[in-house]
Amino acid sequence: xxxxxxxxxxxxxxxxxxxxxxxxxxxxxxxxxxxxxxxxxxxxxxxxxxxxxxxxxxxxxxxxxxxxxxxxxxxxxxxxxxxxxxxxxxxxxxxxxxxxxxxxxxxxxxxxxxxxxxxxxxxxxxxxxxxxxxxxxxxxxx
Amino acid sequence: xxxxxxxxxxxxxxxxxxxxxxxxxxxxxxxxxxxxxxxxxxxxxxxxxxxxxxxxxxxxxxxxxxxxxxxxxxxxxxxxxxxxxxxxxxxxxxxxxxxxxxxxxxxxxxxxxxxxxxxxxxxxxxxxxxxxxxxxxxxxxxxxxxxxxxxxxxxxxxxxxxxxxxxxxxxxxxxxxxxxxxxxxxxxxxxxxxxxxxxxxxxxxxxxxxxxxxxxxxxxxxxxxxxxxxxxxxxxxxxxxxxxxxxxxxxxxxxxxxxxxxxxxxxxxxxxxxxxxxxxxxxxxxxxxxxxxxxxxxxxxxxxxxxxxxxxxxxxxxxxxxxxxxxxxxxxxxxxxxxxxxxxxxxxxxxxxxxxxxxxxxxxxxxxxxxxxx
Numbered sequence: 001x002x003x004x005x006x007x008x009x010x011x012x013x014x015x016x017x018x019x020x021x022x023x024x025x026x027x028x029x030x031x032x033x034x035x036x037x038x039x040x041x042x043x044x045x046x047x048x049x050x051x052x053x054x055x056x057x058x059x060x061x062x063x064x065x066x067x068x069x070x071x072x073x074x075x076x077x078x079x080x081x082x083x084x085x086x087x088x089x090x091x092x093x094x095x096x097x098x099x100x101x102x103x104x105x106x107x108x109x110x111x112x113x114x115x116x117x118x119x120x121x122x123x124x125x126x127x128x129x130x131x132x133x134x135x136x137x138x139x140x141x142x
Numbered sequence: 143x144x145x146x147x148x149x150x151x152x153x154x155x156x157x158x159x160x161x162x163x164x165x166x167x168x169x170x171x172x173x174x175x176x177x178x179x180x181x182x183x184x185x186x187x188x189x190x191x192x193x194x195x196x197x198x199x200x201x202x203x204x205x206x207x208x209x210x211x212x213x214x215x216x217x218x219x220x221x222x223x224x225x226x227x228x229x230x231x232x233x234x235x236x237x238x239x240x241x242x243x244x245x246x247x248x249x250x251x252x253x254x255x256x257x258x259x260x261x262x263x264x265x266x267x268x269x270x271x272x273x274x275x276x277x278x279x280x281x282x283x284x285x286x287x288x289x290x291x292x293x294x295x296x297x298x299x300x301x302x303x304x305x306x307x308x309x310x311x312x313x314x315x316x317x318x319x320x321x322x323x324x325x326x327x328x329x330x331x332x333x334x335x336x337x338x339x340x341x342x343x344x345x346x347x348x349x350x351x352x353x354x355x356x357x358x359x360x361x362x363x364x365x366x367x368x369x370x371x372x373x374x375x376x377x378x379x380x381x382x383x384x385x386x387x388x389x390x391x392x393x394x395x396x397x398x399x400x401x402x403x404x405x406x407x408x409x410x411x412x413x414x415x416x417x418x419x420x421x422x423x424x425x426x427x428x429x430x431x432x433x434x435x436x437x438x439x440x441x442x443x444x445x446x447x448x449x450x451x452x453x454x455x456x457x458x459x460x461x462x463x464x465x466x467x468x469x470x471x472x473x474x475x476x477x478x479x480x481x482x483x484x485x486x487x488x489x490x491x492x493x494x495x496x497x498x499x500x501x502x503x504x505x506x507x508x509x510x511x512x513x514x515x516x
Contacts, residue, residue, distance in 0.1 A: 002272050
């Protein structure tokens with residue numbers, strides 16, 4: 001079969017028309033979307049700024065400590081806000097990195113001291129818990 | 143003596159057939175064009191050499207030929223028949239493409255859409271000549287002027303036509319400097335060719351980052367069959383634009399695309415064994431390919447003129463010719479023709495915008511044709 005008869009037999013006209021229409025409408029839609037992108041971007045930036053603001057606001061927990069405290073009780077007052085944020089069970093590495101971020105001096109020494117005093121109790125797999133009662137006992141003794 | 147005669151009877155000289163000789167000449171011509179004339183050397187050199195390798199007569203059954211199971215060439219050819227190489231080429235292409243120009247002038251995307259009309263006109267032509275719908279679709283996609291897309295669709299719909307379709311697609315891509323300029327001149331006046339395109343705005347990074355995501359979602363939702371091409375294409379682009387995986391983007395646009403191009407060209411060339419390739423069907427495919435390519439160029443140019451009827455800020459209709467996805471050949475040709483008319487008229491960047499839109503358009507068209515034939 002040849003010619004128009006062959007085209008009709010396989011519904012060729014519809015195939016060509018639908019194909020051309022889909023390609024054309026796809027690119028028209030894409031063209032429309034990219035023509036609006038430059039309007040959409042500032043909107044995104046606004047939303048981004050709004051979301052970023054509350055994060056920048058809480059500077060309350062920064063602890064400007066000048067010297068390395070030798071007293072466990074003083075050291076504990078520096079670490080407790082961080083531990084409260086991390087929850088009852090936390091990875092020690094996370095506590096260490098947060099202490100560094102907050103400029104707490106010599107965090108490794110302090111953490112080591114807490115561990116030796118039994119205030120930081122290992123739960124396995126690098127997870128630790130903060131024993132408040134042990135801290136009170138150590139402080140009373142000290 | 144018997145042994146010697148037996149050996150001689152198994153050599154290529156004894157097994158040679160006039161069809162092999164014709165194809166060997168075609169291979170040599172391709173190599174000549176790529177080296178002496180510098181016509182698309184990246185494509186024509188591997189294809190030309192592949193044609194020579196594929197047309198050396200051999201004793202069948204030794205597992206040497208590309209169509210024989212377990213031959214090395216057969217394994218390499220798997221990348222073509224499975225559509226693997228085209229997808230990899232698209233990944234690299236995406237990592238190379240800068241959509242800034244298109245983002246700055248979105249209306250140029252319509253020219254990329256208009257140039258795809260050549261595909262659908264050729265589809266009708268191929269059906270009228272008695273090809274089956276799957277074969278006609280594979281032939282029609284030559285109008286998209288995109289070698290990897292043509293190979294991908296043909297591998298899926300009519301694997302027996304990969305050789306002629308691929309050779310036709312790549313030949314016409316290489317012959318852009320000969321085919322396109324007369325058509326561009328025929329449909330445009332000198333005044334139209336002198337139209338200058340204004341300096342575009344510079345799209346911000348966020349726009350360039352959002353585009354590949356939006357492009358993937360929209361195009362692949364519309365024509366899911368184009369996922370194997372457009373998925374890697376936009377992925378390559380986001381790697382480039384994000385600038386956080388520069389090493390990967392660099393590998394995609396250099397080593398990966400180069401490797402795929404080498405094997406794609408070489409195995410497609412080797413698949414053109416004279417006895418399989420030289421058929422009346424192949425001649426028809428070549429003729430239809432020429433119609434598809436010419437029609438695609440003309441429809442792009444004519445659509446640009448049609449758009450000018452409504453636009454305040456006219457666009458140079460030559461840009462319509464770059465709507466075919468032969469990157470960057472057709473954009474370069476448009477640019478050169480613009481420069482010929484006015485040495486201060488630089489059309490390369492807007493032409494590249496149409497070109498990249500053409501890549502997306504032809505990949506969608508391939509996906510649509512595949513879906514329509516499922």
